[in-house]
Amino acid sequence: MDLAEIMQVYFSASMIKPIFIRTARAVCAQDSFSSNDLLQPVRTLSGNRFTYLEPNYQDYFTIMQLRRMSRITRLGLVTAIECLRDAGDTQPEAIITGTGKGSLTDTEKFIHSVREFAEGTLNPSPFIQSTYNSLNGLIGLHHQINSYNSTYVHSGFSLEHALLDAAFQLNEQSIQTALVGSFEEMTPEHYIIKEKLDFWKKEIDGPDAIMKSSPGAISGEGSFFFFLDYQQGAAPLQLVDLTLLFEPGEGAVLHAMDSMLEQHGLGWDQLDVYLSGRNQDSRYEHYYEKVEQRLSATTHQLHFKHLSGEFDTAAGFGLWSAVRMAEKNQLFPSMIRKQGSTQSMDYMLLYNQYYGKQHSIYLLKKT
Amino acid sequence: MPSVFITGMGIVSALGNGTAIQREKLAAGVSGLGPAAFLNSIHKTEFPFGEVPFSTEELFSRLAEYSKLQQSRLQALGALALEECFTGLEQKPAGIRQGLINATTVGGMTDIEDRYFELIKPEQMEPDMSWAAGLDCATGTEHLARQFDLTDFVTTISTACSSSANAIQFGARLLQQGVLDRVVCGGVDSLTRFTVNGFNSLKNLDRNACKPFDANRNGLNLGEGAAYLLLESERTLEKTGNKPLAILSGYANFNEAFHPTAPSPEGLGAYEAMKRTLEKAGISPASVSYINAHGTATLNNDEAESMAIHRLFGKTVPPFASTKVYTGHTLAASGAIEAVFSLLSLQHQEIYPALNFETPIEATGLIPCQTYRQMQVEHILSNSFGFGGNNASLLFSKYD
Incomplete structure (x- = not known):
């Protein structure tokens, strides 16, 4: 590893002081929403696109309200509402979201209507909802939350930068609580665009295809919200540290993990759970393989993208799983790839990368 | 900090x-x-x-x-x-x-x-x-x-x-x-x-x-x-060894839960964003030399922003203007573009004229600065307000 790489890793170590995650909610291709866990058998998915198992919106909104909201707006809003309800606090002091693509449905609808009506009189609703921070505004409106509010739109770092922004403010105690979340959808049109950019697997045969290594990933969707607190209270999980690496060299990821663990006085054999964003995309698997080689036999190895598919903010599915497994004190059976020897689940490491560019490493601790 | x-x-x-x-x-x-x-x-x-x-x-x-x-x-x-x-x-x-x-x-x-x-x-x-x-x-x-x-x-x-x-x-x-x-x-x-x-x-x-x-x-x-x-x-x-052009001495972001695209008529979000920015910087409204207003010239924004300025500064509103009439509303770039304008004012101790102004808004009677002026500029408050009720203010201060 050259000096520049070492410097990069050194620089990114220990970005935050620890904060607590009080509640977490998830909507994705699995039935993660109704019970808020995945202890039950999972849905068997096939094909090259995993899509949302959508909640029953009529439990939340009137028909009139629903008519005005697009797909991802409804989804994101419901996820946020339940996360706040679980937390027993509808007045967080910040609302911060991350999304790689925002409401694609609205963006596309508006592009089409500009052409169809030759730039004439157009319905402004899709334009308004295509704005990346429109969901933030709607969450605020729903509960009358006057607070700090921001939206990160940086691909595979979107959720992590939202978490980091909240962590900074919790650390400096300018706020005591924050609602942080991500939302992502895939549309048939955008699937084609990303297909041309070689995002997806070419051939899918049978339900095991997702487990086979080949160039490309399976497309997925997910919306995740977290209630963050500077105090422990009843929070099941602590976000101890977060390290982000942009286009790191081959050895930089392991080096970052080494220094992160060292910084917190931990050895590899003290990791009880490893949550991996591995998605069987053969072009970037070497990053994950290197980490797996380093793991101790005590550590349970869990994967999650065979259940959700791949998307910019998919690490949120891993983080939601960590929170809920900590709360239930039980691993999600469908995620276990390799059973470890440990009986405890104190420390968890979550590693995710998005097409080799944005890498994130979360160090988590069960309270 | x-x-x-x-x-x-x-x-x-x-x-x-x-x-x-x-x-x-x-x-x-x-x-x-x-x-x-x-x-x-x-x-x-x-x-x-x-x-x-x-x-x-x-x-x-x-x-x-x-x-x-x-x-x-x-x-x-x-x-x-x-x-x-x-x-x-x-x-x-x-x-x-x-x-x-x-x-x-x-x-x-x-x-x-x-x-x-x-x-x-x-x-x-x-x-x-x-x-x-x-x-x-x-x-x-x-x-x-x-x-x-x-x-x-x-x-x-x-x-x-x-x-x-x-x-x-x-x-x-x-x-x-x-x-x-x-x-x-x-x-x-x-x-x-x-x-x-x-x-x-x-x-x-x-x-x-x-x-x-x-x-x-x-x-x-x-x-x-x-x-x-x-x-x-x-x-x-x-x-x-770089020499500072200015100091970023305060900043705040405040979301008002009022409407998806329009601000509240009394400008609660604008008021809170400006007030919190000054609090963070530890300076009083009276110390603000100039306000670089968001001033998009939409019916809603300018009314709300005027009300907020009026409420925060009372009878002694500092000179203010919007530069949107020079550049158009550059959306995501506007906060940074107007930060550069604010830094130019601090560097050269001057403020720039509002254009196209004739009649004040009745509710506040506020009149933007309409002439080029050389004056002592210590602190400039710069506003950026957006869809979804997102209000952000920045305070730039002279570096001696």
């Missing part, structure tokens, strides 16, 4: 390329608004626009280096402002961690929208499809970060019209938390058919040059451009 120093700035807007031409035109009261030449829209001559007066090819020809950029108007605009930001400064000092906090509302939409319908035909493939990634907001940011060696931390913020004001705030936090030694913050947006039709569908566009804070104002004019500030911590200044 540790101090945040501004050591570099760069800008391109409808007024031209670079800070010198901006100052010249602002001081002379010359607006950059006019019919659009490069925007591909049937509305290009129907409304005035703050279009940057160069074709995309011309923009690239003005760049010293662009080998890592894509053929993109967004990236060319961003690169011009970034290049100026580093004028006379070392671009990548050894051992300095530096990043880019960018802001945009629609990313590379300008570069994609004319070819969108080919793009979604599965059979239509080209040998190099990498341009198709332009719809992702991260794409332009990452190309710019690689070109200017700003890769230790790279992100993009999108909160509509307050985007780059929020980028500056996040950058300040990254310095104050010690994650970075220095950081370039700002934003870029290029005119797109998508956004022009969006604002037109909201009936928010004035067919004439906009009239900020005038009782008879009739909407905004859209613009494009880019601007970036280089922020350094005190410790970094010791290493780089």
Whole structure:
């Protein structure tokens, strides 16, 4: 590893002081929403696109309200509402979201209507909802939350930068609580665009295809919200540290993990759970393989993208799983790839990368 | 909180390329608004626009280096402002961690929208499809970060019209938390058919040059451009030896839960954003020398902002004006563009005239400063308010 790489890793170590995650909610291709866990058998998915198992919106909104909201707006809003309800606090002091693509449905609808009506009189609703921070505004409106509010739109770092922004403010105690979340959808049109950019697997045969290594990933969707607190209270999980690496060299990821663990006085054999964003995309698997080689036999190895598919903010599915497994004190059976020897689940490491560019490493601790 | 120093700035807007031409035109009261030449829209001559007066090819020809950029108007605009930001400064000092906090509302939409319908035909493939990634907001940011060696931390913020004001705030936090030694913050947006039709569908566009804070104002004019500030911590200044242009002494973001696109009539969000910014800086409203208002000239914004100014400053409102009538509303770039204007005022101890103002808004009677004035400028409060109730304010202070 050259000096520049070492410097990069050194620089990114220990970005935050620890904060607590009080509640977490998830909507994705699995039935993660109704019970808020995945202890039950999972849905068997096939094909090259995993899509949302959508909640029953009529439990939340009137028909009139629903008519005005697009797909991802409804989804994101419901996820946020339940996360706040679980937390027993509808007045967080910040609302911060991350999304790689925002409401694609609205963006596309508006592009089409500009052409169809030759730039004439157009319905402004899709334009308004295509704005990346429109969901933030709607969450605020729903509960009358006057607070700090921001939206990160940086691909595979979107959720992590939202978490980091909240962590900074919790650390400096300018706020005591924050609602942080991500939302992502895939549309048939955008699937084609990303297909041309070689995002997806070419051939899918049978339900095991997702487990086979080949160039490309399976497309997925997910919306995740977290209630963050500077105090422990009843929070099941602590976000101890977060390290982000942009286009790191081959050895930089392991080096970052080494220094992160060292910084917190931990050895590899003290990791009880490893949550991996591995998605069987053969072009970037070497990053994950290197980490797996380093793991101790005590550590349970869990994967999650065979259940959700791949998307910019998919690490949120891993983080939601960590929170809920900590709360239930039980691993999600469908995620276990390799059973470890440990009986405890104190420390968890979550590693995710998005097409080799944005890498994130979360160090988590069960309270 | 540790101090945040501004050591570099760069800008391109409808007024031209670079800070010198901006100052010249602002001081002379010359607006950059006019019919659009490069925007591909049937509305290009129907409304005035703050279009940057160069074709995309011309923009690239003005760049010293662009080998890592894509053929993109967004990236060319961003690169011009970034290049100026580093004028006379070392671009990548050894051992300095530096990043880019960018802001945009629609990313590379300008570069994609004319070819969108080919793009979604599965059979239509080209040998190099990498341009198709332009719809992702991260794409332009990452190309710019690689070109200017700003890769230790790279992100993009999108909160509509307050985007780059929020980028500056996040950058300040990254310095104050010690994650970075220095950081370039700002934003870029290029005119797109998508956004022009969006604002037109909201009936928010004035067919004439906009009239900020005038009782008879009739909407905004859209613009494009880019601007970036280089922020350094005190410790970094010791290493780089750079001389600060000014200090970022306060900032706040406050969301009011009132309406998806309109502010509350009494301007609660604007009031809180300004008040909290002054509190963070530890200065009283009476110490503010000048307010660079958001002043889009929409019916709602200017009324709400006036009410908020009136409430915060009482009977002694400092000189204020909106520069949207010079550049058009440059959306995600506007917070950074107006930060550069604020820094010019601090550097040269002068303020620039509001244009197109005739009649004050009845409820507040506020009258913007209408003449070029040389005066003592210590602190400038700059406002950026956006869709979704997102309000951000920044306070820039003179460095002695």
